[in-house]
Amino acid sequence: PDLVDIALCRNPQTAVSWASVRAAAAQVGTAKAAGLPTANLSIGPVLSSSKSFQDTGFIDSNGNLVGGSSVLTQINSSARLAVNYLIFDGGGRRAAIDAATAQQRAALASYADAAQGVVLNVITAYNSLAANRAVEAANLANLSFATQSRELATGRKRAGVATGADQLQAETSFAQAQLTLIQTRGAIATAAGQLAVAIGLPPTQRLDLAPTAPLASGDLLKAGADALIADAERLRPDIAAARANVDAAAANVRSAQSLGRPSLSVNANNTVSAIDTTVDRNFASAGLSLSVPLFSGWNTRYQIAGARAQLEQQTALAEQTRQQAGLTVYSNYVALDNALSSLATARILVRSASLSADLAQGRYKAGVGTFADLLNAQSALASARQQLVQAEYNVRTGNAQLARAVGSIGEAVDAERR
Template sequence: MRVFIRIFPLLATLTASFCVQAESLSARLADPLATEAMLPLRSASALAARVGERPCASELPASPLTPLDAVDLALCNHPQTREVWASARLQAAQVGVARSGWLPSLDGRAGVTRNFTDDSQLTQRNAALSLSWLLFDSGQRSANIDNARQLLDAALATRDATVQSLFLAALQTYYRAQATQAAVQAASDAERSARESLAAAELRYQVGIATPADRLQAQTAASQARLNTQRAEGDARNALGALANALGFPAQTPLQLAALPAVAAANEFQQDVDALIAAAQVRRPDLKAAEAQLRAADASIAVARAQGRPTLSLAAGPNWQRFEGETTRTGSIGLTLNVPIFTGFENTYRVRSAEAQLEARAAQRDRLRNQVALDVWQAYQSLTTATQTVQTSRDLLASAEQSERVALGRYKAGVGTVLDLLSAQSALASARVQRIQAELDWNIYRATLAQAMGALDYSLLQAAEGRP
């Protein structure tokens, strides 16, 4: 019993070690050519990793939802991120397929044959191993690997472009939800002002200073303000449902959004637009994908040309045969030179097809390069306009608030008309909406410019929130 107690920990250690080694061996056998090592981290994890925080979220945070949280959830839960990751893994596996062409192949064969006659039966058994190895192929395998690597680069760049598009879409949905909540507050403020005007009109009507028309106009304005509030609340509920859906949750999921910091609307982005376009043409992942596809098409031409050239192969293997109780062992080894002489012009047209594909990829790359320049130009001009309108809308709101206070004071004092008051309140409500729209445009166009330049990542949001 004591011996068993002493041996048991050793057996447990050996068993655990064996399990670990078995898992390691299983992993190596699953990917013997180490193609998974060519892949970076998963899309969402790579972008979402932040100091001291969970890299990929799947549940709503306990605190109010910030833009950072919204992007985390959208990237982690959106099916398209899994789709582009699977596409990248597929292309990495194709690199493994191309690499396998450099290795020999070994086949085994065994058989039993039984022959019957009228007075006897004979049994023959045979087995063989066959080793085949392509020694020379005029560069076809190298070109295949180059083609597969370039397609992998294209898949990874496409993955980055898709993630940035989802990043921008999540931000746009979040900012719109924030704007609709701000619109509810603005509509509520306008309704409160309209009710205050109605109360003043009622008071003046009761003391005989105001006419019934003044009272009815104030009542109409108050009802319209209430209607606007109800519509704004409905828009806000729809926007929150759209945001929940974008984050991978049911539309009815309750969301509490964090208050956004005040829009600085600084001109820090003001740079030479030519320099911005040049930087975008270096950084844009979709343009990188087009460049990689162009290089892959060039490698396909080399593959097509090599397919019409000579190859040299090695074949070897032993054979065993047992018949009538006797075993015969034989073996063979040989070299085979294959020289294509005439293939019905198949190789000619295969090369022409690959060259046409290269021209098409080059045209697609050039078209995308022009689109990148247009995207940056439009986003830059939109952000410039939004920056200007943010300050203008604030000035407009300040003057509208002062005008409404003066008009209300004059009306209560009996020296102003109800039309002047209602006009001032309508202008104030419009100014509030324009300020909300200006700040929404600034937030969205700032992210749009970053995405147009291929630079949309968490640093944009972390800087806005003052986080590391």
């Protein structure tokens, strides 16, 4: 569970989804802002210069024209405050708010879905690392058995009661066990790196992990497939997101329909102008404005048709998501049930193979069995151990995958904490 907490805080996937939630929340604010009045203030000083000529000029004693023209320079300034409020727009603003709110719900559901995906990835990576470590323990046991068989074959060869072929087969089996152990340790290093990345850390980060928890008993299976599918339709965030997208598409249809309806707004403005520092004009006005769309080249008609098509698309996608969720739940239900049955059989197989290997080793030591029989029993034991590890991994991962398919993986993690 601590790994899950770290992953939810550090994994980039959750950060991306949360950013989408914040963006959707901002879109809701933008849609609501359209229902508020707008006010604009404009100020504009203007410097002007004019030159005029008059017929009253005369020529002075030096021959220069005096008084024939004049230059006027002045500063004109104006300030205008305009307030506008859209009273009625045929339901367009309400539809835009509904669409943005639905998209916000979809973003929140997508965030929850991403978080559940991160949790599943962490659990899967952790189980993979635990399984590889269990394989290492099994391979160490196989190597120990192969070592005993090699020593037994070498001793019988020295005693002259076994052939060189037995010793060579024993050496081959021992080397194969060593090679398998080396490969397993490489797989452990890779699995540890994958787990580190799953929780948002560098792949080289060393992790000190607690012992693996006992295997769960598959309590989810007790509910039955039908009940789990019904729970998935209620709990899965991707289904909730798909339904929210349907609501958003329906709101977009209403928004498109509002484009063909009249709109009514009220506006008021006050303009003050001055020359230099003297106010020479103060004008105020207020009024109602009715806008009736008459013809837009069938643009509104096409927008409504497009919005309705998108609504049909989102409705179909929601149904597809629901059906796929049911199939995913059922597939994981069957897989977990099969994994639990396989686990019980694998445990019996390991017990039988272990007894058979001990018996074959004893018979060879007593000289009444062949080394080929010992190798076959040794190989069967190694295979049984591998199958037991795989069966345990399948049960652990199957529990998590079924919980994820139902949409209750968070509850599964909380149950482990308790």
